[in-house]
Amino acid sequence: MALATPLRHLIAGQPAAPEPTGAPASLTAQRAFLPHHRGRLHARFAASPSAGTARVVATAAAGAAGRPTVLVTEKLGAAGLELLRSFANVDCAYELTAEELRAKVSLVDALVVRSATRVSREVFEAARGRLRVVGRAGVGIDNVDLQAATEAGCLVVNAPTANTVAAAEHAVALLAAMARNVAQADASLKAGKWQRSKYVGVSLVGKTLAIMGFGKVGSEVARRAKGLGMDVIAHDPYAPVDRARAIGVDLVSFDEAISTADFISLHMPLTPSTTKLFDDETFAKMTKGVRIINVARGGVVDEEALLRALDNGTVAQAALDVFFEEPPPKDSKLVHHENVTVTPHLGASTMEAQEGVAIEIAEAVIGALKGELAATAVNAPMVLAEVLSELSPYIVLAEKLGRLAVQLVAGGSGIKGVKVVYSSARDPDDLDTRILRAMITKGIVEPISSAFVNIVNADYVAKQRGLRIIEERILLDGSPEVPINSIQVQLANVESKFAGALSDEGDIRVEGKVKDGTPHLTLVGPFSVDVSLEGNLILCRQVDQPGIIGKVGSILGKMNLNVNFMSVGRIAPGKQAIMAIGIDEEPEKEALKLIGETPSVQEFVFLKL
Numbered sequence: 001m002a003l004a005t006p007l008r009h010l011i012a013g014q015p016a017a018p019e020p021t022g023a024p025a026s027l028t029a030q031r032a033f034l035p036h037h038r039g040r041l042h043a044r045f046a047a048s049p050s051a052g053t054a055r056v057v058a059t060a061a062a063g064a065a066g067r068p069t070v071l072v073t074e075k076l077g078a079a080g081l082e083l084l085r086s087f088a089n090v091d092c093a094y095e096l097t098a099e100e101l102r103a104k105v106s107l108v109d110a111l112v113v114r115s116a117t118r119v120s121r122e123v124f125e126a127a128r129g130r131l132r133v134v135g136r137a138g139v140g141i142d143n144v145d146l147q148a149a150t151e152a153g154c155l156v157v158n159a160p161t162a163n164t165v166a167a168a169e170h171a172v173a174l175l176a177a178m179a180r181n182v183a184q185a186d187a188s189l190k191a192g193k194w195q196r197s198k199y200v201g202v203s204l205v206g207k208t209l210a211i212m213g214f215g216k217v218g219s220e221v222a223r224r225a226k227g228l229g230m231d232v233i234a235h236d237p238y239a240p241v242d243r244a245r246a247i248g249v250d251l252v253s254f255d256e257a258i259s260t261a262d263f264i265s266l267h268m269p270l271t272p273s274t275t276k277l278f279d280d281e282t283f284a285k286m287t288k289g290v291r292i293i294n295v296a297r298g299g300v301v302d303e304e305a306l307l308r309a310l311d312n313g314t315v316a317q318a319a320l321d322v323f324f325e326e327p328p329p330k331d332s333k334l335v336h337h338e339n340v341t342v343t344p345h346l347g348a349s350t351m352e353a354q355e356g357v358a359i360e361i362a363e364a365v366i367g368a369l370k371g372e373l374a375a376t377a378v379n380a381p382m383v384l385a386e387v388l389s390e391l392s393p394y395i396v397l398a399e400k401l402g403r404l405a406v407q408l409v410a411g412g413s414g415i416k417g418v419k420v421v422y423s424s425a426r427d428p429d430d431l432d433t434r435i436l437r438a439m440i441t442k443g444i445v446e447p448i449s450s451a452f453v454n455i456v457n458a459d460y461v462a463k464q465r466g467l468r469i470i471e472e473r474i475l476l477d478g479s480p481e482v483p484i485n486s487i488q489v490q491l492a493n494v495e496s497k498f499a500g501a502l503s504d505e506g507d508i509r510v511e512g513k514v515k516d517g518t519p520h521l522t523l524v525g526p527f528s529v530d531v532s533l534e535g536n537l538i539l540c541r542q543v544d545q546p547g548i549i550g551k552v553g554s555i556l557g558k559m560n561l562n563v564n565f566m567s568v569g570r571i572a573p574g575k576q577a578i579m580a581i582g583i584d585e586e587p588e589k590e591a592l593k594l595i596g597e598t599p600s601v602q603e604f605v606f607l608k609l
């Protein structure tokens with residue numbers, strides 16, 4: 001079995017794309033299980049294929065040359081582009097219309113965007129299953145329809161750290177420029193005027209700055225503002241108090257923040273709950289003459305309300321880097337307001353940040369195309385690299401058990417409930433089974449549908465199909481060193497095309513273990529067997545008696561079918577027994593017919609692993 005080290009784990013159910021030539025060979029190995037060089041983890045996350053090897057990458061359909069294709073729709077730093085080109089065919093096509101994007105997206109495996117490309121549901125639909133990764137070269141993913149991505153099984157990754165300082169510096173630049181009328185004075189002087197008294201500013205020292213959203217950018221702004229001698233308070237319902245306290249910032253309520261601040265700087269994401277959070281009502285609670293900076297997202301502010309607040313003097317000045325609509329309309333009253341300083345979404349636009357973001361996203365996209373899952377995955381559960389490494393063979397086992405179980409279902413009986421029982425000596429809190437559950441779903445769903453399933457969409461697909469998966473743990477005595485002793489998959493209340501697979505309770509039941517790193521089938525219904533889960537499997541039920549193994553073996557031999565494993569499980573001598581035979585190739589119908597005709601064989605089934 002091709003369970004090479006390091007193992008590849010599961011992300012997609014699509015055919016394998018060959019390892020693209022020219023890829024930095026060391027990247028896979030380095031990123032697989034080691035902490036990322038910036039302290040983040042990249043988790044390996046490749047697919048387990050139906051064919052039995054654990055070696056399928058996330059690319060749905062790589063180009064003819066075997067290299068995946070990446071579409072880059074906005075300007076990306078050169079080093080990131082170079083990295084992408086070392087691995088994939090890269091198509092840089094900027095300023096595409098929505099229609100042009102939809103036309104191109106079905107021809108690519110990954111899409112890299114910044115904030116200006118709207119990756120809508122229509123884009124995922126137009127991709128027709130090929131698009132496997134969307135890389136957002138920056139933080140805000142409000143321009144990507146995450147639900148549609150998840151439904152399509154498309155991984156979305158972002159680059160959340162490389163532009164933090166740039167955004168914070170831009171907020172501070174706007175804060176100071178606004179307070180001292182730099183932009184207005186500059187324009188006035190360039191227009192031939194010398195207006196010293198008109199542009200008297202306000203001081204920052206001793207003023208209160210309220211940071212709204214105390215995340216990465218917000219906390220960096222706070223640090224810098226403290227250096228300018230400002231009193232900094234912050235509002236963030238989800239930020240840890242200790243982190244704020246450590247840099248001398250008090251976390252306060254929303255109302256306290258906005259009603260006591262001289263300056264308010266916005267640093268929260270655009271979400272349904274932050275959309276137009278700053279509306280007439282909010283402005284009315286602010287101190288008269290407050291100054292506002294927005295380097296977050298235009299959508300968190302009701303721009304009409306801000307205009308009214310500027311006109312009635314509630315807000316003395318605003319400095320805006322972001323707008324509800326980008327670019328804003330040419331005649332935008334807000335943009336042209338004399339008390340408003342504007343920049344065209346430049347928060348992340350420093351040479352350093354753009355190079356950093358480009359490398360960060362290129363690495364994440366390449367990793368995902370190779371079947372790894374970056375720590376920056378936005379729409380998939382994060383599974384740590386060490387966990388993936390340890391669970392590798394169980395991931396393969398989980399999918400194969402799902403695949404086996406579903407093939408045992410008699411047509412038309414429908415699958416309602418799935419129960420997965422993990423036997424383990426490990427504390428349940430130390431055993432993350434999400435990826436195993438996802439792969440069991442994949443194993444069950446893929447053989448019976450056109451859906452492809454990966455960890456991104458497994459739960460969604462299961463829900464869509466009304467598949468209820470219950471997980472149960474059996475706590476064993478023994479060493480917690482071994483993560484799992486066995487995995488059992490039960491399909492409740494179904495008819496089986498192989499009655500021998502039914503437990504006494506009437507469920508289809510298959511159980512497996514990992515032995516020497518290889519998945520084995522160890523239980524079928526009530527019968528203990530031991531067969532390595534490779535290639536294909538024939539299960540025969542017969543009355544236990546001498547000679548049957550030889551007969552069936554000789555049929556397979558005559559048909560030139562290589563038996564890689566064989567095991568007989570019986571309830572008691574002379575009673576019912578099951579023969580599990582692992583074969584490399586798919587047998588001809590004739591061979592199966594002859595097995596069925598062998599005296600004493602009561603039933604048999606051929607199963608593809």
Ligand SMILES: NC(=O)C1=CN([C@@H]2O[C@H](COP(=O)(O)OP(=O)(O)OC[C@H]3O[C@@H](n4cnc5c(N)ncnc54)[C@H](O)[C@@H]3O)[C@@H](O)[C@H]2O)C=CC1
Pocket residue numbers: 139140141160163164167212213214215216217218235236237238239267268269270273274295296297321322345346347348349
């Ligand atoms: N203008 C630009 O070029 C850039 C803009 N950004 C934007 O800046 C914002 C912050 O980015 P990061 O700090 O990297 O993100 P982050 O995720 O580290 O921080 C966001 C913080 O907002 C908080 N938050 C969420 N809902 C909130 C609410 N209702 N009220 C108050 N706080 C709330 C979260 O708890 C979190 O701590 C994002 O909107 C991002 O898109 C980031 C980089 C560049």
Ligand SMILES: O=C(O)C(=O)COP(=O)(O)O
Pocket residue numbers: 114115116137138139140141163345346347348349
């Ligand atoms: O990272 C973010 O959230 C940003 O807003 C930066 O956007 P950009 O990549 O410069 O279009």
